[in-house]
Amino acid sequence: xxxxxxxxxxxxxxxxxxxxxxxxxxxxxxxxxxxxxxxxxxxxxxxxxxxxxxxxxxxxxxxxxxxxxxxxxxxxxxxxxxxxxxxxxxxxxxxxxxxxxxxxxxxxxxxxxxxxxxxxxxxxxxxxxxxxxxxxxxxxxxxxxxxxxxxxxxxxxxxxxxxxxxxxxxxxxxxxxxxxxxxxxxxxxxxxxxxxxxxxxxxxxxxxxxxxxxxxxxxxxxxxxxxxxxxxxxxxxxxxxxxxxxxxxxxxxxxxxxxxxxxxxxxxxxxxxxxxxxxxxxxxxxxxxxxxxxxxxxxxxxxxxxxxxxxxxxxxxxxxxxxxxxxxxxxxxxxxxxxxxxxxxxxxxxxxxxxxxxxxxxxxxxxxxxxxxxxxxxxxxxxxxxxxxxxxxxxxxxxxxxxxxxxxxxxxxxxxxx
Ligand code: ATP
Ligand code: MG
Numbered sequence: 001x002x003x004x005x006x007x008x009x010x011x012x013x014x015x016x017x018x019x020x021x022x023x024x025x026x027x028x029x030x031x032x033x034x035x036x037x038x039x040x041x042x043x044x045x046x047x048x049x050x051x052x053x054x055x056x057x058x059x060x061x062x063x064x065x066x067x068x069x070x071x072x073x074x075x076x077x078x079x080x081x082x083x084x085x086x087x088x089x090x091x092x093x094x095x096x097x098x099x100x101x102x103x104x105x106x107x108x109x110x111x112x113x114x115x116x117x118x119x120x121x122x123x124x125x126x127x128x129x130x131x132x133x134x135x136x137x138x139x140x141x142x143x144x145x146x147x148x149x150x151x152x153x154x155x156x157x158x159x160x161x162x163x164x165x166x167x168x169x170x171x172x173x174x175x176x177x178x179x180x181x182x183x184x185x186x187x188x189x190x191x192x193x194x195x196x197x198x199x200x201x202x203x204x205x206x207x208x209x210x211x212x213x214x215x216x217x218x219x220x221x222x223x224x225x226x227x228x229x230x231x232x233x234x235x236x237x238x239x240x241x242x243x244x245x246x247x248x249x250x251x252x253x254x255x256x257x258x259x260x261x262x263x264x265x266x267x268x269x270x271x272x273x274x275x276x277x278x279x280x281x282x283x284x285x286x287x288x289x290x291x292x293x294x295x296x297x298x299x300x301x302x303x304x305x306x307x308x309x310x311x312x313x314x315x316x317x318x319x320x321x322x323x324x325x326x327x328x329x330x331x332x333x334x335x336x337x338x339x340x341x342x343x344x345x346x347x348x349x350x351x352x353x354x355x356x357x358x359x360x361x362x363x364x365x366x367x368x369x370x371x372x373x374x375x376x377x378x379x380x381x382x383x384x385x386x387x388x389x390x391x392x393x394x395x396x397x398x399x400x401x402x403x404x405x406x407x408x409x410x411x412x413x414x415x416x417x418x
Contacts, residue, residue, distance in 0.1 A: 008123025053084030055259020100134030142240035156318030221252035
């Protein structure tokens with residue numbers, strides 16, 4: 001118990017964290033090119049925010065939230081996704097009074113969902129994401145999708161499948177709901193319990209059910225019931241994607257897990273041998289800000305699962321090489337040399353050379369071995385001899401070459417070889 005992380009959580013160990021840093025850098029670099037700035041919101045919010053903002057007919061709210069009462073008796077929930085918190089901050093900081101759109105992103109933001117842990121499904125996971133508030137034109141839908149694809153491409157994943165759909169707006173969805181309910185009615189007794197509950201409150205959500213998916217393949221599609229405004233928006237999105245050279249398929253089965261989506265929804269999917277995996281999901285949420293009590297403001301965004309992104313990188317064999325830990329490792333023999341070694345390491349570090357020395361009181365031979373194991377590019381040796389002669393012994397580990405360099409020149413030489 002004591003030495004086992006809670007179910008559904010994962011450590012990122014020092015030997016692996018460069019992989020996270022690389023995909024985080026990819027997100028930051030891409031976001032900067034598109035004019036997005038970072039937002040950081042708290043890890044927990046008032047439970048009500050998610051009930052309203054994610055929607056209480058969703059799996060996330062009905063089954064998956066980490067909710068508890070704090071010592072002041074408030075109901076608190078660890079955030080299950082990033083959009084509701086960003087929308088709350090948008091309203092609270094009066095960002096609607098700033099020039100719009102407000103374009104923001106987040107990197108490896110923790111998210112919590114009480115799910116049955118399995119491959120690609122954790123209880124604490126992390127999301128990159130973006131949110132754009134106050135832009136209604138379909139150019140921004142295309143931009144958000146392009147940005148997600150760009151991030152994945154920078155992570156070495158160019159060939160993932162983009163699927164788009166439109167789930168309409170409150171205007172056209174009511175008529176569609178009636179049509180869908182009529183079609184679903186005879187099936188109702190055979191559907192799962194949750195679907196039964198959703199039938200009256202939010203039948204569209206039934207199409208998102210993983211248990212009943214097979215029975216629902218012929219269900220009427222929202223796409224065929226769009227109002228003129230939603231249809232025009234979807235056509236524009238398609239034209240915009242075409243203009244940007246972004247390939248996609250239209251998939252009427254994508255309805256997305258969250259309640260607040262309107263019009264555009266999309267997923268980026270990889271067809272792995274173990275089954276398809278959604279790496280990124282997003283869409284437009286024009287009703288969210290007003291639902292939360294802010295002024296009528298449209299919005300769009302995506303959430304990208306970082307653990308899933310790393311899984312797909314693994315499967316595709318595109319993992320980046322581990323960075324070098326040490327440019328130079330200083331080995332010393334004797335107390336005097338040890339102090340000189342410490343001075344040298346300090347000097348090297350101040351000049352931007354990644355350097356270290358033995359901290360475990362090893363023999364000289366064991367220090368060499370350690371330096372080799374840690375992948376040091378150069379080993380610098382100091383013993384009484386070298387100190388007396390005013391030199392440092394320099395060993396190029398790759399070439400197995402050894403030379404003596406004047407002590408006064410060694411730091412500049414190391415710097416020049418980086
Ligand atoms: P799914 O259908 O796989 O349950 P979802 O619709 O619940 O996904 P979103 O709410 O759209 O997922 O979250 C955005 C992204 O976050 C997903 O595409 C996925 O990459 C990732 N994600 C969602 N839930 C988990 C989880 N439990 N563990 C790891 N990653 C997750
Ligand atoms: Mg889910």
